[in-house]
Amino acid sequence: TNGTCYVAETLEQLLGKHPELNGAELTQDLDVMDTWFSSWLWPIEVFKGITQPGNRDINYYYPTSVLVTGQDIIFFWVARMIMAGMEYKQERPFHDVYFTGMVRDKQGRKMSKSLGNSPDLLDLIDRFGADAVRFGIMISSPAGNDLLFDESSCEQGRNFNNKVWNALKLVKNWEARLGTEEPAMEHFAVDWFRQRLNEVKAEIEVLYKDFRLSEALKKIYSLIWDDFCSWYLEWAKPGFEMPVNPGIYQHTVRFFTELMQLLHPFMPFITEEIYHLLDDRQEDLVITQFETVAAPDTNILQQGELLKSVITTLRDARVKNNIKSKEPVKLFIVSDNADAYSEIQDILVKQVNINGISHVNESVANTISIVHGTDKFYIETESVIDNTAQIAELRKELDYLNGFLVSVEKKLGNEKFVANAKPEVIALEQQKRADALAKMKAIEDSLASLG
Missing domain, CATH: 1.10.287.380 (Valyl-tRNA synthetase, C-terminal domain)
Incomplete structure (x- = not known):
């Protein structure tokens, strides 16, 4: 009645501990399960592994691959999920744990409501676009380190969006200028970019395995902005008012498609759109499989x-x-x-x-x-x-x-x-x-x- 909280498993146990409460008006809290305690069971019970043990989903999804979380709740959540998994499934619930850094402003201060330095994400999305905001956050997030957030990173993401979109417009313009001749013999620009793509794919694969996501994005950014847009498209494009060789165009579309696949985890919206604009496709980019990485030819590089x-x-x-x-x-x-x-x-x-x-x-x-x-x-x-x-x-x-x-x-x-x-x-x-x-x-x- 006085707003004091008491903890006990049953009313009888509570009155045994506090006889002075006999006759008092007591109300049981509707939320009787501790937040962190219930979260112990998250990897199991989201697939009904406790209430329906052995069902198809729990057998398929448990254990999962990676848990992404913050370092401040290792004891409250991560360790307890592992304990619950070992108790009820005799197996840990995930193979790897990726700890994100703390988001701070460009002055290094922790973002908080009291300081008023926390950006409005919806406002950022309205101004820069969802892909650009995702880019801005990821490009500023070195693995395991705190994230120093600056809106200029979102602006960089928007500029990158524009660069990729303008590259699409150029390639679609080529489609309208296709010549009728036979596909050309291998062009050096095609040979070189194929090897450069293979080289970066191999590097990205290593970075993904090490959870160095920001570095992977930087590799992809440079591959698209510098190697594809600044060099390959310039080398491959025909002379003024000249027709486009069909073979070079087909290679370019394939390269562009593979680049969108690499970029998709970071900027899913523009990449999915471009993927379907490049060619008539029934399957979405989000469910396509990465091709096997081939060894690059160092001589051509x-x-x-x-x-x-x-x-x-x-x-x-x-x-x-x-x-x-x-x-x-x-x-x-x-x-x-x-x-x-x-x-x-x-x-x-x-x-x-x-x-x-x-x-x-x-x-x-x-x-x-x-x-x-x-x-x-x-x-x-x-x-x-x-x-x-x-x-x-x-x-x-x-x-x-x-x-x-x-x-x-x-x-x-x-x-x-x-x-x-x-x-x-x-x-x-x-x-x-x-x-x-x-x-x-x-x-x-x-x-x-x-x-």
Whole structure:
């Protein structure tokens, strides 16, 4: 009657403990089972494993794979579920437990109603979209660590949504421009992206097994934004107003589909939509099976890295020397590995607006000289060439390499380091020294040719 709570299994037991309550008006609480106690049975009784033991659902779903929860309730819930499972099923209820971090604001404070720093999720979804909010939370959640939530991560997710949607619009535009010719022979862009996809799939599989979900999302994000949108689609697209080869289009649709499958666990809504817009499909993406991961071809991947690096280097050279992108140039290459350029030559010509590539053994006069690793490029242009800027750039690079070489030589000259370091570490430092010397020789040759 006075609002005091008493705990006992029966009324008789209560009155035995508290005889002063005889004749008092007592009301039994309608919720008589302790919250955490009832939660012990959750892995079992959601499938009626206590009330209907041995039924089909409990036999199929128990034990489950993973429990996702917070570290603050290990004792209250996780440990007790394990105890109940061992008592009633003689088996633990789950194989792994994944502990999420605490959600904090960007100042590192725990989110709470009293501080007023907890965002309204429905408002975030209205402003950025559900997929973008999911992305923003997951990209900020390194495994096991606290989550420092910032709305800018949701904005990044929205931008990513837009990037993926614009890629779809480009590919659907290709569908409207399909040519009537036979599917092309294998295109380097197709070969490269297939291997890049295999490489990232293998990496993601390891990350999933280790529950490093944020890192997996970052891998997928980079694969789609950088490798697929920025490189593959640019390499594979036809020339201006040219028809699209059916074979390249089919490969592109398949790649896009596999990318949506990888992204689906993190951003389910846009990926499901795109999956059905890419092709007429009856089955939903959410229930499709991942394909077996194939081993990537490292040679093709290395050629792809070479192509990206050369394109970037030559585009930078155009900008630094005020050569308009519309102006075609001739390219001369000095390289001990000329064959490495054979597979990537067609794409290189298109991407940098080159009207001829020649392999030579010595410097070419009246050209712009560029050092790329141990290779040298010479750009012939109708524009006026200012050697002053080239010389300054090459000397700056030479100064950097001189400093780098000094640090490597110092390390290799340290007897204690050489005596204690692993052989592979010493070999790596020796390779750094050899690479630096080769690059310095190439730069010095270029400076000599420029006078």
